[in-house]
Amino acid sequence: MEETRSALAKKETAILEAAKRSFLARGYGEASMDAIAREAGVSKATVYAHFASKEELFGAVIAGECERRFAAFSARELSPAEPALSLAVLGRRFLDLILSPEAIALHRIILGEVSRFPVLGDVFWRAGPERNLLQIEAFMKRAQSAGTLFCGEPRRAAEEFAALARGELQLRRLLGLESGIEEGALEEAVAAAVAVFLRAYGPQERVARPAPRRQRA
């Protein structure tokens, strides 16, 4: 019995793995059930014994991948006492997550297919961006309570921080530009995002700036 269940599970896993590779590499349209079956080492009929259609297999792959990829993101242990440091760690974690080649591939697929499978939009949003934002928001709230950040609504601040950290990096990766990973550039981007965020909401007092020149009345 266990042997049987194990064998079944193995085949299903193999199919899902092969499907994941095919879909992420080639997109829904170009991935073929033939190729998936071949790569999984089973016949096409077996694939259809486990998944009623190509669309269902696709949905299972994408939903699983969304859940798996974004589950680990957390800001719980970051201390609000030193916002500069914690935000830098948080920003770096965020970028590592959304810029990974797998996340980029997943992102591309979902955006490319969301008009055909509208439910993917919800699934992805809730599993990915929304979860990230909730974590960041929780940190903002703690920092505000601790008196180390002054950012008004934590949710809005979380979106602003995420937007600053992302900058144009994510879009450039999605477009296939600068696939080469420049470690220094990532650190620099995070540092810049933290700097501007703290200029706006940080605790430091700032010196007055020269008043703008005015036309005479």
Next chain:
Amino acid sequence: MEETRSALAKKETAILEAAKRSFLARGYGEASMDAIAREAGVSKATVYAHFASKEELFGAVIAGECERRFAAFSARELSPAEPALSLAVLGRRFLDLILSPEAIALHRIILGEVSRFPVLGDVFWRAGPERNLLQIEAFMKRAQSAGTLFCGEPRRAAEEFAALARGELQLRRLLGLESGIEEGALEEAVAAAVAVFLRAYGPQERVARPAPRRQRA
């Protein structure tokens, strides 16, 4: 002769228009040359007389659409004397451009197909985001010269402002969430982006904030 040229141009235009509608609505994979020819009112052979392949037609459509859509964006006439006002106009213009249904559809297609047609990444980047950023950067430079903004490198500031204005709005549209256009929300998003940008780089003097509580040594 003119009749002939006009007729030829008309057919080519009709093909391009039909192809644009098909590709933007259904994506590359699901759009068929049959449907495009039918919708353009010509035979499939005529389509192939003008464009050697489906890929070539797709490339022509996308490149043309990128150029056409983003060409008008400009910040040249915005005055740097009143950064709050000008940034609000600029941000609103930016959002109107990138959130339009046509831009969203174009974005989806390109991200979905860029792994198959890598050149699309460059074409889109240069025609769209890069052009927008150059306009914004030019404004930042002028405002900095005028002494109304203090933002360091204008290019970085431009990316930050664009990121703040975009926030999560663009992603949510791309994912098909909140397709309903809420006019108020747009204005609010722009106002928030301008506010945080000016908190970081604006000319206003700011009051000191209470120092964070510290642990005793």
Next chain:
DNA sequence: GTCTATAATTGGATAGAC
């Protein structure tokens, strides 16, 4: 250049034996 008709291939899905 344009059309009709068709070739050639591909890919999703299934029948039937085991």
Next chain:
DNA sequence: GTCTATCCAATTATAGAC
């Protein structure tokens, strides 16, 4: 559940007449 073999629809691309 799994396999082999096959059906059927759709699609890209082209041949040949005008």
